[in-house]
Amino acid sequence: MVSGPEFLVADLGGTNLRVGRMAADGDGRPEGVRRTATEGLGRHPGGPPAELRRRVLRQLETELAAALAEPAAEGVRAVGLSFAGPVTAAGVALAAPTVWGGCAEPVPLSARLGACLGLPVLAVNDITAAAWRYATPDNDAFGLFTVSSGIGGKIFRRGEVLIDDEGFGGELGHWRVDHSATAPLCDCGGRGHLGAISSGRGVLRAVRQAARDHRREFAGSALAVLTGGRVQAITNEAVAAAARAGDPFTDRLLHAALRPLAIAVAGVFAAIGVRRYLFIGGFAVAVGERFVEILGDELIALGCFGLSPAEIRAMLALGAADDDHSLIGVGRMLAAVVPGPRSAKERAYANADRR
Numbered sequence: 090m091v092s093g094p095e096f097l098v099a100d101l102g103g104t105n106l107r108v109g110r111m112a113a114d115g116d117g118r119p120e121g122v123r124r125t126a127t128e129g130l131g132r133h134p135g136g137p138p139a140e141l142r143r144r145v146l147r148q149l150e151t152e153l154a155a156a157l158a159e160p161a162a163e164g165v166r167a168v169g170l171s172f173a174g175p176v177t178a179a180g181v182a183l184a185a186p187t188v189w190g191g192c193a194e195p196v197p198l199s200a201r202l203g204a205c206l207g208l209p210v211l212a213v214n215d216i217t218a219a220a221w222r223y224a225t226p227d228n229d230a231f232g233l234f235t236v237s238s239g240i241g242g243k244i245f246r247r248g249e250v251l252i253d254d255e256g257f258g259g260e261l262g263h264w265r266v267d268h269s270a271t272a273p274l275c276d277c278g279g280r281g282h283l284g285a286i287s288s289g290r291g292v293l294r295a296v297r298q299a300a301r302d303h304r305r306e307f308a309g310s311a312l313a314v315l316t317g318g319r320v321q322a323i324t325n326e327a328v329a330a331a332a333r334a335g336d337p338f339t340d341r342l343l344h345a346a347l348r349p350l351a352i353a354v355a356g357v358f359a360a361i362g363v364r365r366y367l368f369i370g371g372f373a374v375a376v377g378e379r380f381v382e383i384l385g386d387e388l389i390a391l392g393c394f395g396l397s398p399a400e401i402r403a404m405l406a407l408g409a410a411d412d413d414h415s416l417i418g419v420g421r422m423l424a425a426v427v428p429g430p431r432s433a434k435e436r437a438y439a440n441a442d443r444r
């Protein structure tokens with residue numbers, strides 16, 4: 090048996106960089122996770138992208154090297170990095186709007202970190218990594234959506250995430266669903282994108298607007314009780330609590346806000362027939378089961394060709410309520426792609442059996 094950690098796993102987001110260790114079987118949870126604030130836009134709002142990129146890359150190299158130097162990391166054979174932006178199959182980060190802002194040059198993350206650390210480095214998009222957490226042999230095809238301040242989405246099938254080798258695709262959050270001139274702006278600068286409407290931020294914007302436009306209805310709602318009747322006191326937490334309590338005012342607005350997300354799911358189903366969709370991310374988890382119920386209502390109203398309402402509802406589920414999707418997922422990816430002593434031994438046993 091192999092003992093001790095075999096992989097270093099890291100998750101670089103706009104807010105935090107987390108680094109931990111994982112065993113090769115990939116079933117366990119990350120250990121010894123160390124969290125530092127990302128030296129990008131979150132800590133230095135408005136900083137020039139090239140400067141923030143330089144800071145973040147230095148931080149990555151320093152934190153990963155420090156984690157590898159710890160005695161507990163002895164035996165680590167490879168490093169996995171989950172990255173908040175599109176990444177090519179060769180591990181080149183194409184963009185990082187939430188980490189160092191727009192329009193910086195692509196960065197060969199895998200090659201650069203590999204040369205610095207002297208170990209193989211697998212760099213992948215964070216939602217791609219998260220999808221690997223949920224991949225099992227009997228869970229062959231599924232979509233994973235993260236619904237927080239924005240929306241990310243990836244489709245996973247037969248051991249791979251269905252995106253282009255150069256990093257295109259898997260960006261349903263930036264699919265334009267509202268074509269009006271006054272549609273809300275997305276983080277990316279685009280207008281009317283799914284991630285600006287069906288996300289936590291999009292729902293909050295719509296609920297505050299409705300509370301201003303329909304004062305009497307708002308005044309009689311459970312949401313008004315939770316917020317003292319003040320529009321500015323409406324938060325995502327209050328919206329989630331009112332939704333869980335079945336408040337009709339909040340419920341109606343959530344149905345409208347999640348309709349474009351239901352259309353996106355209906356489109357994926359109509360195109361390639363995937364019949365399982367998991368939802369993670371702060372806002373979806375906060376609303377809880379009511380989130381998938383409301384999304385199910387909207388999807389049933391749209392219809393999925395060939396499926397009954399019960400079958401449509403059964404396609405939707407919440408993922409785990411923790412924040413470890415990408416760390417666990419990138420560890421599972423490493424376990425699948427990096428040959429190790431255990432798998433070599435298992436191969437030997439399998440060959441012996443055949444003889």
Ligand SMILES: [Zn+2]
Pocket residue numbers: 262263264275276277278279282284
């Ligand atoms: Zn966008």
